Amino acid sequence: DADVTQTPRNRITKTGKRIMLECSQTKGHDRMYWYRQDPGLGLQLIYYSFDVKDINKGEISDGYSVSRQAQAKFSLSLESAIPNQTALYFCATSDLVREGQPQHFGDGTRLSIL
């Protein structure tokens, strides 16, 4: 089983719909992150969380919200989806041991908004 699991893997929906992407991990890491990836633009950080009570905005948080339900679960919501949110979304985790730990990624969710 994957250490970082994202659901759904693919989603097609319409403009204005509310969408939730879920991420769960079995790595025991405290830190969790949500990224989006558009072709040629690398990874852009949406939100991150260092523990259950800690939520922080990333570079491109507008139009998104998150919830850290437990140490192992971190979900991303699009309250009212728009076509330019069509992208590949990744969840990632990292350990708290020291600054500069590598991040470990889930398999991604491909989201298309029509």
Added chain:
Amino acid sequence: QKEVEQNSGPLSVPEGAIASLNCTYSDRGSQSFFWYRQYSGKSPELIMFIYSNGDKEDGRFTAQLNKASQYVSLLIRDSQPSDSATYLCAVNDDYKLSFGAGTTVTVRA
């Protein structure tokens, strides 16, 4: 957000050759540097990390770090078709990572 720049691709190399990937970063205080490999449509996979100046070798991969020049590179020796992917450079930004846009490598048989 710290800036991370990678050499623009795509980079095409013949099988068996050395592929050289470059990355520069803006924050002189950065301490941790990572290379990820990403196949098309797949998630990034960590292949190398380096914290100290100099070279670090792992199999066919060598990471090189020069903090004075704010430069980190990745060499892939004896390139194989399976190395065809996009390579992402990442630099620590406090307790987050800043990623470059990636360099796409194609190894031709």
